Each structure stands twice: as structure tokens, then as C-alpha cells.
Amino acid sequence: MSAITAAKFLPASDNSLLLYFEQQISPVVNLQVVQLLRLLQMQPIPGIVNLHPAYCSVLLKFDPLQLGHDDLETRLRPYLDRLDEVTLPEPRQREIPVCYGGEYGPDLAEVCEVHSLSPQQVIDLHSSATYIVYFLGFVPGFAYLGGLPEALVTPRLSAPRRSVPAGSVGIAGHQSGVYPFATPGGWRLIGRTPLVMFHTMFHTMFDKMLSDKLRHHQDALSFLSIGDRVHFTPISPQRFSDLVRMNDSA
Amino acid sequence: MKSILVQAPGLFTTVQDLGREGFGPMGVSCSGAADRIALGLGNRLVGNPANTAALEMTLLGGTFLFSEDAVLALTGSDFGATLDHVPIDLWTSFEARPGQALRLGPTRSGARGYLCVQGGIAVELFLGSASTHILSGLGGFEGRALRKGDVLSIANASHPYRRRTVAPDILLRLSPRKILRCTPGPQSDRFPESSQRIFYDNIFLVSEESNRMGLRLEGPSIPASSGVPVITEGVSLGAIQVPNGGSPIILFVEQQTTGGYPKIGNVISADMSSVGQLRPRDNIHFERVSFASARSLLQQQEELLTSPELIQE
Secondary structure, three states, rough: OOOOOOEEEEEEOOOEEEEOOOOOOHHHHHHHHHHHHHHHHHOOOOOOEEEEEEOOOOHHHHHHHHOOOOOOOHHHHHHHOOOOOOOOOOOOOEEEEEEOOHHHHOHHHHHHHHHHOOOHHHHHHHHHHHOOOOOOOOOOOEEEEEOOOOHOOOOOOOEEEEEOOOEEEEEEEEEEEEOOOOEOOOOOEEOOOOOOOEEOOOOOOHHHHHHOOOHHHHOEEEEEOOOOOEEEEEEOHHHHHHHHHHHHOH | EEEEEEEEEEOEEEEEOOOOOOOHHHHHOOOOOOHHHHHHHHHOOOOOOOOOOEEEEEEEEEEEEEOOOEEEEEEEEOOOOOEEEEOOOOOOOEEEEEOOOOOOOOEEEEEEEEEEEOEEEEOOOOOOOOOOOOOOOOOOOOOOOOOOOOOEEEOOOOOOOOOOOOOOOHHHHHHOOEEEEEEOOOHHHHHOOOHHHHHHHEEEEOOOOOOEEEEEEOOOOOOOOOOOOEEEEEEEEEEOOOOOOOOOOOOOOOOOOOEEEEEEEEOOOHHHHHHHHOOOOOOOEEEEOOOOHHHHEEEEHHHHHOOOOOOOO
16 A cells, blocks of 8 residues: 555644644654655755654644645645655664663663563663654654664553653563663663763854754654664673763763 | 843743744743743833743732833733832833842732843743743753743843734733633543543643643543544644543643543634733633634734734823
């Protein structure tokens, strides 16, 4: 089925329109999301002010004094016909060091128990897979990662934690993810990364780089972007502290 | 450079402008003033563009000292402001002299008040905006709410002081509402008519657990929607999601950018500033309107805000 026949439009609010592709979580459908995003970045439609991409949909926010739902749908249809023409750059490969278990992964033991696996087996499974960044959502820099091995698929916690430490690596259902900030969270935490996933302060180096063409350098703020491929690398608690110290002195 | 000394920060005071739009692909929500109308009017009164950074105070205002002459305006909530113990009118520009103390107390109406200063609060812009996003600690003044002893810089501006005030009849027509008008949400059809009636026919109470991310509502439970679970999708400002517990949540300016709960409705754009003035324990209810009405209500509001009669000198 082509993108256009499967696509469906639905008003979400008086200033936003949801565009649904085929409703399933898969890299093939998500690619259409990435292609549309790219096309709209290259050839913007006047009046669209923001985009919220997700697994198999895009929320398009517009200025309601300039555009209506129907106008926007009419403007978007030709874009859908041209998705196949969009050439995307090779996905970036991103490496995330993780200290698994212990104080950093308080739910590792429970995940082992659910699947009758040893901690080492869980670590091996989690760190051997290649993940795809389906989209960033929830909070700044939070990447929804697909590709969790079937043997690790675990339901989220029945009661979410009020606060999850920044850098926590969690799993929930078929997904994995890293919390960029201390936020409430219901995913099962199996480890933590010392990486800064999202820069909230401009360091001098960033200042210069970002001041001019801000929108073109967004990648410098978030460690992960839509479409990236991700690997997790196990590290020791010692290496974790070393890397944290290096961040602090940078 | 001119500055403001924060002698008392109030309950929760942050630097806000009209927010940063366009960074949804990074998971960054717009943030910005909870009551955009009040911020915009305050800025107009002191001769600033509407998008100038100001202080947003919540429920309890602070005490501020000025290093030099400053042209100011207070809009939004009435915090019973005084300048060196002399009461100050809301929605009217005024001058403060060096060393004078502007004191604000607990709210007498609404939830959020704005202190706008000619020139604006000078902070490093983050992704093009001065707005604070509290959860992630980005933007604003060090990414956080103000504390006692903070010193804020005021950007230079040199318009002569003019006493300006907002036309009372127009202000009245822009007053915050407790009846929020809603258009259908993307999952409205998953809620049977009986659930929709519970939502539209009852009064809901704004919970204490409400903030700039979202307003939690207490009231009759809205039965779970039917159908397969929603695959996480982009969510709009003002979306009213109904989690399994049945208590609705209105997504607000520091909203999550995506979510997986079904949405029964969406507060219209023209009523979003009213949401910013809701206090915990306020009673509200919802009124269903069409997309066409939502649009014409926004146009009417825009006409008021661009009316030549709006600001009087």
C-alpha cells in the first residue's frame, strides 16, 4: 500500500492536524514519518509552526489565523506522493555506555526473574541489539528506541516512580530508552549512562556554533535524533565515575 | 546595566516570553507564558514587543528592588501590589525609582501575574526563547524558578515613560473563563455518548497537583474508552487526555510532546490563557464547540487584541 492511500488525517485541536500512516510500530512505517519530516524541513509549508513526529504519525501544529485543517490537508497530499523521492543521509551510529545493575539499574533483578535469565544474559541481550530511534518525545531528548530483543519484552511498572535519575536506561514493552532528565517514569530501570543526553546550557563552544543558524545545529543539543541507530556498551562502575568526572570538568 | 534584585521570589516565579515553537522533533515543548494575553498586554503597556521576557508569578507574588528608574506594568492575577506601600493599579504602566520596593502578596484573583519591565528581562536565549522549561531546567534564568538574592538584568530601552492603561471594556471581554470551550479530540469517538455526557455535563475541580505541564482534574470518573490502545502520538496544547483512572488531564504549556492516552477533547486556542489563570480547587466545566466556532472565537479575540482602542494613554 502506498503512503498516500494508507494515510489518514484527523483534526487534533483547532490549531493542529494529526497525520496517521498505517497504524503499526515498524521501521518501514516510521521511515515515512522521517521522510515527511525531512521534506517539510526542506520545503516548509507557510503556516505550519511545529511538528511532533511519533512512531507512525505526525502532529502538525499550524497558525489557525492563516490555515485551516482542510487547507493544510490539501497542501500536504502532494508531499505524501513524493515521500519516495526523499533521500535520507546514512543513519548515524550512536554508542551509549551503560553501567548495568546495582544502584544504577534497580529493576535488573526483577527483569531477570520475569524471564528466568541471569543478569549477565540480560546485559548481553540488551547490549547486543541495534536499536532505531523512532522519534524523540515526552521530554527534550527522550528517544523512543525500537529493537529490544523479544526475550526482554517486559511490561512497565504498575506504579511509576515519582522521580527517575537522569541517565537511567529503561525498558518497557518492546521499547528501550534513556531518561535525559530526572522525571517521573514507569519504565524498568536496568542501568545508567554517564552521557549528557540533552544539553540545557550553552557552553561557550555551543554559543558560537548555535548563535547563527540555530535550527541547523539542533543535533548538537541532543545526543540522539530521529533515525539514529544505537548500541549500548556495558561499562564498569569505575568507568562510569571516570566518565562523570570528565563531563564535570569539560 | 539596570537590574532587579529579588528580595522575595514568591511561590514560583519564572522568566517567560511567548515560548519556543518549532522544536517538537527534539521533544522540546513550547513553554512560554501560561497567560499569553496578560503577558502581551503587559509588554504593550511598557512599550515592548509582545514577545519580550517578563516575570511570571504564581499564586503568591514576590518583592523586587530596582537599581535604577524602571518602567513597569503588572497584568494577570491581582496580587495586591504596592510600591513603597502605595497600592499599584493592575493593567497600567508605572515608574519605579532606584531603591523602591515592589511588593506583591497572595492572589486575589486568578493564578498568574506578570511583571513586565521596559526593555525586558535579559537572559541568554535558548533555542530562540527566554522561556523557562522547569522539568528539563532549560531556558529562563539558569533554567529554574527565582530565589531570594537573584539579580536579573534589564535590557536597555529608552522610550520616555507614558502612563498607559488597557481599555476597561475590552479587558472585561478578555477576562479569564471558568467554562472552557472544547473541540473534539482525536480519540473522541472512542468515548461513547454516555462518557461524553459525564465529561460535558459535570463540574470538575482543579487538583493541587497541577502545574505548567498539565492540570489534573477531579470529578466523576469517565469510563475507559473502547478499542485497541493508542500508539504513542504527538499531543497538542490543551489536549484533554483521559488515563485509565478516568480523571482527565489538560496538557499545558510545558506539556510532554507525545503521549499514549486517549484524548476526549481539546481546549480551544482562544481559551488557553484562561487555563493559565485556573487555581487549585477552582470549579470548571467544559462546553462542546465546533472547529468553525473555535476559529471565529479566536478571530474575535485577535480583533480585540489588535483594536486601536485597546491601549489608552
